[in-house]
Amino acid sequence: MDPLEIVGNLHNTKPIYQPIISAIRHTVIGYEVLGRYRNGDEWVSLGDFFLDSEVPEEFKVEVDQHLLKMAIKDMLDTNTEGYLFINRNAKQLMVNDGEDLLQTLISFEQKGFSMSRIVIEVTEHDFDEEFENLNHLLLYYKTYGIQVAVDHVGAKSANIDRIRQLEPHILKIDTDIIRNHKSDGFQDIMHSLSMLARRIGAALLFENIEDNFQLHFAWKHGGRYYQGYYLAKPGFDLTAKRPLSVNVTEKVSEYIRREKRLVEERVNHVLAWEQKVKNAIPNWHGPKKIDTFIEALTAYFDEESFRMFICDSDGQQVSANFRKRGKEWEIEPDKKGSNWAFRPYFLENTMQMKTWNRGILSDIYSDIETREMIRTFSYPLTDQYFLFIDIQYSFLYDNESLLI
Numbered sequence: 127m128d129p130l131e132i133v134g135n136l137h138n139t140k141p142i143y144q145p146i147i148s149a150i151r152h153t154v155i156g157y158e159v160l161g162r163y164r165n166g167d168e169w170v171s172l173g174d175f176f177l178d179s180e181v182p183e184e185f186k187v188e189v190d191q192h193l194l195k196m197a198i199k200d201m202l203d204t205n206t207e208g209y210l211f212i213n214r215n216a217k218q219l220m221v222n223d224g225e226d227l228l229q230t231l232i233s234f235e236q237k238g239f240s241m242s243r244i245v246i247e248v249t250e251h252d253f254d255e256e257f258e259n260l261n262h263l264l265l266y267y268k269t270y271g272i273q274v275a276v277d278h279v280g281a282k283s284a285n286i287d288r289i290r291q292l293e294p295h296i297l298k299i300d301t302d303i304i305r306n307h308k309s310d311g312f313q314d315i316m317h318s319l320s321m322l323a324r325r326i327g328a329a330l331l332f333e334n335i336e337d338n339f340q341l342h343f344a345w346k347h348g349g350r351y352y353q354g355y356y357l358a359k360p361g362f363d364l365t366a367k368r369p370l371s372v373n374v375t376e377k378v379s380e381y382i383r384r385e386k387r388l389v390e391e392r393v394n395h396v397l398a399w400e401q402k403v404k405n406a407i408p409n410w411h412g413p414k415k416i417d418t419f420i421e422a423l424t425a426y427f428d429e430e431s432f433r434m435f436i437c438d439s440d441g442q443q444v445s446a447n448f449r450k451r452g453k454e455w456e457i458e459p460d461k462k463g464s465n466w467a468f469r470p471y472f473l474e475n476t477m478q479m480k481t482w483n484r485g486i487l488s489d490i491y492s493d494i495e496t497r498e499m500i501r502t503f504s505y506p507l508t509d510q511y512f513l514f515i516d517i518q519y520s521f522l523y524d525n526e527s528l529l530i
């Protein structure tokens with residue numbers, strides 16, 4: 127479509143609204159505004175127009191301003207509450223120092239549409255150029271209560287530092303990346319993004335949710351907002367209070383039931399392991415006979431473990447390593463004297479174990495020696511000595527509750 131034709135026929139454009147659903151109340155909390163253009167009998171997407179770098183930014187500003195005014199007017203006319211998410215690229219925002227958008231919003235604020243209901247979506251791609259200018263402009267917008275979302279987060283992981291600087295209110299994650307990254311690598315990206323979001327106090331919004339699996343994924347990974355055809359398709363009419371395509375409350379109850387079952391299973395593993403170690407405690411005759419103690423214990427953890435050892439409360443390994451190779455447990459005496467206190471949470475965990483007299487199961491991590499994903503079950507034998515039982519990947523793999 128000819129961009130000139132679009133700009134010359136603004137009356138043929140109109141906004142369409144894609145509902146955004148809250149994970150807290152399972153209701154629509156706002157809409158992302160997208161643009162449509164009347165081409166004969168059909169309404170076609172304006173996506174290509176906005177994404178085309180050949181189209182002058184001034185054209186995009188003009189069309190976007192028109193769509194925005196119609197959208198806010200629609201919201202006011204229909205008494206629709208909630209947020210309005212609008213897409214703007216950096217270059218477009220820079221036109222006229224971003225004043226057009228601001229003036230429009232100020233004029234609507236006077237008509238009763240609070241600026242705090244506006245969420246500006248900027249994309250990560252925009253961070254490459256003019257980041258400092260963009261950052262300043264968005265900071266200025268924020269002083270008016272306008273919120274900022276970063277769109278397509280995770281597409282480029284190099285931007286973590288810039289996202290941090292921008293301190294957006296929302297990170298929008300394209301659920302497409304689950305489809306394209308079936309590997310563990312994606313779990314790691316997701317984990318980093320959740321940590322980042324927590325650190326900067328941003329909410330996660332998962333968009334393009336197209337099936338139950340993706341909704342479950344979004345829920346499980348702390349998504350505060352959901353968006354996608356699986357839940358609701360975009361529509362022109364805000365008054366049509368269309369029900370969502372799926373019953374989110376019902377779906378979430380399913381996820382909760384499933385998650386509770388897995389947590390319970392995991393806790394039961396830990397309780398069973400604790401019991402096995404407790405049964406062996408009568409064989410504990412102090413650090414002098416430490417290796418005999420572990421040796422006796424290996425038989426009880428033959429299925430689960432591939433490595434066991436004991437440390438004192440300073441992280442010093444006071445036993446040999448018991449290391450299973452094939453079916454045999456071998457003793458590696460040279461590991462005695464290693465210090466493990468530098469490892470994350472080591473001192474915190476030993477203190478917790480000692481205080482509560484309970485075992486602890488670590489999260490899943492990659493073992494430096496074997497490169498396999500493992501977990502460690504640890505238990506306080508006394509106030510000073512702590513048993514570490516590394517659980518092998520094959521056992522985790524056979525027990526779903528231990529894989530998450």
Ligand code: CA
Pocket residue numbers: 158213247277
């Ligand atoms: Ca968007």
